Structures are given as C-alpha cells and as structure tokens.
Amino acid sequence: MPKALVYVTYKAGVLDPQGEAVRGALSSLGFKGVNDVRVGKYIEIEIDDTGNIHDDLERMCHDLLANPVIEDYRIEMADESTNGERQ
C-alpha cells in the first residue's frame, strides 16, 4: 500500500516558539553551538492507490494538515522497498 510522508514546517520568518524552547532547553542541558531549532510535523499516511493520490495529498495538506498562511509542506512517497524499516 502506498505510504506518503508529509513534512510541515513554519515558513521562514515565522516565529517558532516551540523551536525556541527546545533551543533553550538544549542550552540548559549543556549542548553548545546550537544556533537555531525549528520544530515541524512529520506525518505518515497509508493510502489506497486510487490513481489520484498526488492531487488528494495536495488537497489534504492544503485543507487540513498545514496552514498555508504560515506553514510550508512537502510531500514524498515512501520507497516501498524501505517501508519495512520502521514496521
């Protein structure tokens, strides 16, 4: 079954408070040299092959998974041969 990987990230210039918090926490834990942290979403979607997957995924991202005003998204299809890696 096809598996889509969706990456949702804040657009450049949009403040990322969660990323800032992580950066501060890493610094408190003693990690030096961490200059910037951005936290986004990583979504795996197992979907039947209806022949129209790419259009569907595009609409899913636009309508539900991302906020296109402040977020970018990127869609990849998982390589079937490596699907078992995390199963």
Place this chain on the structure above:
Amino acid sequence: MPKALVYVTYKAGVLDPQGEAVRGALSSLGFKGVNDVRVGKYIEIEIDDTGNIHDDLERMCHDLLANPVIEDYRIEMADESTNGERQ
C-alpha cells in the same frame, strides 16, 4: 553551518491519538482510502561543527527530543547543497 534533521515517531504498536484524529478528519472531509495516519515530529537543528556532532545529536534525541520508551528517532544531516531550498 551543518543542519541536522531529526524525525521522531511513535514506535509501532503505540497508540497515536493525534494520527487517529487526523484520519477521522480526512474521512469527514471526504477523502477515501486513508487507512492509517501517524503524526510525528520533524526537527531542524542548526549546529556548529564541533567535530562531535553525531554523538551530541544522539544525546539530544535521547535526553530531550524523544521519549525512547515510546518513540523512535532518526537523525539525518541535511545536504549542504540543498539547504537553500527552504530558506
């Protein structure tokens, strides 16, 4: 500057309520054939090259970014040549 990409996902078998909610919402929006959705985190870290990046990233994931009891993580280094893609 090196940029690390960290993917944090629930281990197989761990209930993912957020993924379930997304699956239900996609179904409500009329998307057919969505069988499973898993939501994880995608973290971009810009870090100075101290010569010890990989060990540091491993510890960051283990100590802060992921909960190793229920989550898996994967670390990749971004290809410098494609770094500009999302800047």
